[in-house]
């Protein structure tokens with residue numbers, strides 16, 4: 001048991017020593033996951049709203065697909081992305097494999113359905129009523145879009161935070177397409193996995209603490225918005 | 236604004252829920268009148284009203300607004316208040332101000348109009364509350380104040396006073412009557428309350444299973460010989 005305790009002591013020492021390598025890794029993790037979440041937002045939010053507020057044939061099939069995609073394991077998504085980005089793959093000419101860009105792409109594939117699915121769900125519940133009500137008050141298309149975003153903002157925030165939480169904590173996809181290259185594609189989760197394999201528990205724990213702090217923060221934000229959104233969906 | 240419907244038909248799936256044909260295939264809703272739509276549940280009242288308000292489309296027939304077909308210009312002059320009010324998650328004040336904000340009214344003007352409505356509908360003391368947490372009467376009054384804020388020419392009301400307190404009903408009826416008398420607001424109202432229909436309306440439309448059985452003055456409706464109508468009236472006796 002001693003090594004666990006030692007691990008924690010050393011972990012705190014590591015965190016407060018402000019090791020530049022640790023900083024660089026945390027920075028890259030945040031950069032990759034925030035960027036992928038941002039791109040996923042730009043794609044997923046409008047599409048989720050559009051699918052949610054409209055009734056069309058095959059809507060159920062679309063939502064079933066979305067929910068399936070939402071729960072895809074990161075390793076599988078990493079594998080798929082790798083197949084596309086590999087030298088001999090369809091996008092091989094861009095030489096993206098084992099770069100932060102590849103990691104962003106993989107996480108984007110992971111997160112977009114999550115954001116889209118959650119927004120879709122909220123928009124299906126209350127979006128149609130908001131659109132109809134906007135129309136009765138003379139709102140034009142742009143007014144209605146603004147109104148929808150404001151009315152669904154709780155749900156949209158939940159989607160973003162959930163998406164980001166999934167991205168920052170996943171290891172499978174970034175490991176496969178990033179390769180955990182020191183100083184280049186090494187992020188928190190791959191760093192932890194690697195050090196754990198090498199028996200260096202204290203650095204793993206140190207990074208684990210940082211990762212958990214970030215997770216904790218995102219979850220508190222998530223909790224805050226979920227409480228707010230309860231009222232939003234209510235009739 | 237004068238509204239005319241012509242041979243409206245609406246289907247959901249294979250089921251015809253509205254089919255205005257025969258003697259009452261054309262319904263003319265004159266400007267400045269208060270018209271009631273009555274009939275039992277599922278008779279197509281909401282469907283007809285939503286079609287006239289431009290919210291859903293009919294599969295056949297047409298609606299003319301002062302002779303024109305529906306467009307954004309007309310949408311800006313009419314309004315529809317849902318049976319189940321959908322308020323925005325912002326204060327009561329901001330809900331009422333919404334139609335004025337999108338029409339780019341100056342701030343002082345918005346303030347003046349909204350204050351007037353808050354007083355008239357007796358909701359001034361709760362104006363800062365979020366509109367998502369209101370009682371039935373408060374929601375209806377807020378929704379109605381919002382609908383009337385931009386002085387529409389026509390207001391469609393879908394059971395605005397079903398299941399709310401008598402005092403709120405009175406406030407709502409008074410507001411409608413005042414606007415009708417002062418500005419010639421055209422009111423088209425669905426109600427299950429026959430006393431209210433007789434109190435408020437100049438004319439009544441009676442719908443039954445998607446068809447119009449009678450469209451005439453309130454007085455004629457009372458004396459109607461049709462057994463369905465007579466039954467309906469006696470069941471709803473007050």
Ligand SMILES: Nc1ncnc2c1ncn2[C@@H]1O[C@H](COP(=O)(O)OP(=O)(O)O)[C@@H](O)[C@H]1O
Pocket residue numbers: 247252274275276277278279280281282283
């Ligand atoms: N969106 C819809 N989908 C399928 N059926 C509907 C829909 N809306 C209304 N209906 C049906 O149309 C008929 C008329 O409904 P409605 O106009 O709401 O009646 P009312 O307002 O007179 O109670 C009812 O049988 C109802 O079940």
Ligand SMILES: [Mg+2]
Pocket residue numbers: 280281282318393
């Ligand atoms: Mg109805």
